[in-house]
Amino acid sequence: MGGDRSALGLLIAALGAAVLAISVFLPWYGVSITASGAASAQQELAAVAQQYGNTNLQTTASEVGAAFGTLAGRQVATVSAHDVLKDLSPMLLVLAGVSLLASLLRLAGIGGLIEAGGGQIALAGGVAAIVVLFRMLTRPGGQTEFVSLSLSWGAWLALLSALAIVVGGLVSGSSQARRRPAHNYGPLT
Secondary structure, eight states: OHHHHHHHHHHHHHHHHHHHHHHTTSEEEEEEEOHHHHHHHHHHHHHHHHHHOOHHHHHHHHHHHHHHHHHBTSEEEEEEHHHHOTTHHHHHHHHHHHHHHHHHHHHHTOOSSOOOOHHHHHHHHHHHHHHHHHHHHSOTTOOOSSEEEEEOHHHHHHHHHHHHHHHHHHHHHHHHHHHSOOOOOSOOO
8 A cells, every 4th residue: 555655656746747847848928018018119110110211111110000009918929937047947957857767766666876765856846846936926027117927827837747746755755654664662661
């Protein structure tokens, strides 16, 4: 029974680690143009057309500029953690790789290279979850006057997968602790 729980926990941790590694390359943030950003782009386009263009270009620029207002508040692009988080995305990939390797080696019963228990796997998942939560709460670049970032589904997937590593590590570690016999320190008097 304990071996089944340990194997299940290690499998959950391994799957969570694989999904965490993949989620670094998925959309974490949606990029939206603010109302002042759309107005500023419209003014700049009109100024360039006025300075360098003929009446045909000015008319076309006016028509295109009028459409900028419809972009305000809409998501126009997405960016991944790999695109935006140059320092933290390698850290997440290393944590995912170590968790995956440790889980698979323990699952296969191979020791030597990495001797990580369920607690260490859970710790790696916890650090990854803290990193992801930090970047969910404090977005890179913050809110500027012209564009804003909103959370996308990749960040939520990264958080769930990091939590899966924690749960898997804890489940495998708790079943290991149950299998250990209690030490006998001598007769009770």
